[in-house]
Amino acid sequence: MIELKTIWTISKYTFIELMKSRVIYNTLFLGFGLICISYIAAEFAYGVPQKVALDFGMGALSLSACGIALFLGGPLIKNEVESRTIQMILSRPVKRESFIFGRVLGMSLLLALNVSVLGLMTTSVYFFMGGEFQSLLIWTILFSLLESIILLNVVVLFSMFTTTTLSVIYTIIILILGHNIINSLELEMVKANSFLEGIIKTYSFIFPDLTKLNIKDFLLYDNSLSVSYLLKSTSYGLLYSGVILVITAWVFGRKDLE
Amino acid sequence: MIECRRINKVFKSDILEGPTEVLKDVSFTIKKGETIGFLGANGAGKTTLIKTILGFIKATSGDILFDSHEMGNTREENLQNVGYLPERPYFYPHLKGREFLTLMGKLSRVEKVKFEQAISKWSQRLGIDFALDKQINSYSKGMLQRLGFVSTLIHDPKILIMDEPLSGLDPVGRREFKDVLSEVYRAGKTVFFSSHIVGDVEEICNQVVVLEKGSVVYDGLISDLIKTHSGSKVRFTVRGKVESLMGTSSNSFGNQSTSFLIEQDKKDNFLKEIINKDIDLINMSIENQTLEEVVYKIRKND
Numbered sequence A: 001m002i003e004l005k006t007i008w009t010i011s012k013y014t015f016i017e018l019m020k021s022r023v024i025y026n027t028l029f030l031g032f033g034l035i036c037i038s039y040i041a042a043e044f045a046y047g048v049p050q051k052v053a054l055d056f057g058m059g060a061l062s063l064s065a066c067g068i069a070l071f072l073g074g075p076l077i078k079n080e081v082e083s084r085t086i087q088m089i090l091s092r093p094v095k096r097e098s099f100i101f102g103r104v105l106g107m108s109l110l111l112a113l114n115v116s117v118l119g120l121m122t123t124s125v126y127f128f129m130g131g132e133f134q135s136l137l138i139w140t141i142l143f144s145l146l147e148s149i150i151l152l153n154v155v156v157l158f159s160m161f162t163t164t165t166l167s168v169i170y171t172i173i174i175l176i177l178g179h180n181i182i183n184s185l186e187l188e189m190v191k192a193n194s195f196l197e198g199i200i201k202t203y204s205f206i207f208p209d210l211t212k213l214n215i216k217d218f219l220l221y222d223n224s225l226s227v228s229y230l231l232k233s234t235s236y237g238l239l240y241s242g243v244i245l246v247i248t249a250w251v252f253g254r255k256d257l258e
Numbered sequence B: 001m002i003e004c005r006r007i008n009k010v011f012k013s014d015i016l017e018g019p020t021e022v023l024k025d026v027s028f029t030i031k032k033g034e035t036i037g038f039l040g041a042n043g044a045g046k047t048t049l050i051k052t053i054l055g056f057i058k059a060t061s062g063d064i065l066f067d068s069h070e071m072g073n074t075r076e077e078n079l080q081n082v083g084y085l086p087e088r089p090y091f092y093p094h095l096k097g098r099e100f101l102t103l104m105g106k107l108s109r110v111e112k113v114k115f116e117q118a119i120s121k122w123s124q125r126l127g128i129d130f131a132l133d134k135q136i137n138s139y140s141k142g143m144l145q146r147l148g149f150v151s152t153l154i155h156d157p158k159i160l161i162m163d164e165p166l167s168g169l170d171p172v173g174r175r176e177f178k179d180v181l182s183e184v185y186r187a188g189k190t191v192f193f194s195s196h197i198v199g200d201v202e203e204i205c206n207q208v209v210v211l212e213k214g215s216v217v218y219d220g221l222i223s224d225l226i227k228t229h230s231g232s233k234v235r236f237t238v239r240g241k242v243e244s245l246m247g248t249s250s251n252s253f254g255n256q257s258t259s260f261l262i263e264q265d266k267k268d269n270f271l272k273e274i275i276n277k278d279i280d281l282i283n284m285s286i287e288n289q290t291l292e293e294v295v296y297k298i299r300k301n302d
């Protein structure tokens, strides 16, 4: 119980710290700009205008959430260790795990705020142009958040072993592979080669399969998705993040903090 | 309260130079109600040992033992009783001083009223109350040090562990820090702080642990150290200019007087000589060596 209070305190201060760092305003500004462009593009582009706007808007939202997760997540723990502020915190009755959980939770809250604001802006434009409500709107936004939280956890884990820059680069690679590698299972070449198939299956067991969370096309083409699929993907996202987080906490508990 | 038992620390990080042995079999005990100076030159390993005590780094071998009666059983209970100030403290620059102290208070598991009272008391005492509502990134080095000191006191810990708390302060700040250290010591807290300045330790502490290249070369009372390691000399001051007496050349002389530093066992003969030669003796006193001289001596002997 008291541990939860500690985690909450740390996440609250992390959130405040990240808000004050102003990076968030830049991404919101960027997102806002993209949504404006999407509005203009929708007017001229070939296709249903509100769908074009939605496509742009959701793209911007996902990009900004992943961007924030990567570039604020990389230094999230590392900076604390290097600037030795962590020594002040850990000289109090605070478990190292609680510190990690609190930092990641605070950062996740920031991602949630970012996604909510951009999601609200995107859907407003969409409704303004005459789009109709679908529950997949909410799910798409939620899945963008989940994706960014997975990336956050991955980049934090990498940062336990290497520099901030390298952990961001590795995570970008994971992001790109995570969106594409599963699709390659459909390729004839892969189907014909059981070794290759095995490698890819092992990969997607260890690294995140982000295609599970990519439902934008279903939203755009008015396709529906079963509730069980949506819940399964949500559980996948949460579980994956949770496991990575626990590994990070375990590694961090064994590090020398110089 | 805290015992360091045969602590060794080897850093393996440097591939080119191989492992470096930073702490070698360091053992000593911090007893309740003492002020202990942890004295050593730069690079002696003081910071490394303090980080080991706090659990930031793990010793290669050896144990840090907290007295469970005084300090509790779990690591969290132990830390609730410790006020720690790192070397060159660095805080969240975007927070205000008060926000930072509140964060530390909340994490320390003490009641809000208690730590808020302590914040106002100690920030006034350490002259930082005027800046508590300013952002920390506008603080000077001395102000940061003061803020750090306040943060070590807000949860009313039983022991203060401070890494070079006096470095980076101006003379006024040094005086104030020393006063507060003496004050909390008189109020019953145990104080353990590192320093590379002998005078600071001598002024504040009754005990000293001297660390030299990772090994403890002395651990005990400062007065004992001085007594055992100084062959207490006697200073004779005589009127006028005297170049030498009994084959001993004068230690210093001005126009009016000359002084000689004489070993204890030769002082009687020396006094006789003065009387025989009909020299006017002005003063005769035991010359106590300072800790500085003694520590210098220990180092040379090793």
Ligand SMILES: Nc1ncnc2c1ncn2[C@@H]1O[C@H](COP(=O)(O)OP(=O)(O)O)[C@@H](O)[C@H]1O
Binding pocket: A258, B011, B012, B013, B014, B020, B022, B040, B041, B042, B043, B044, B045, B046, B047, B048, B049
């Ligand atoms: N992480 C590390 N890797 C290798 N050597 C280190 C590390 N940290 C400290 N040292 C070395 O340990 C020695 C003691 O350092 P330190 O404990 O900071 O001394 P002090 O605080 O007494 O000045 C120094 O020679 C320093 O170079």
Ligand SMILES: [Mg+2]
Binding pocket: B043, B046, B047, B048, B087, B163, B164
């Ligand atoms: Mg040091």
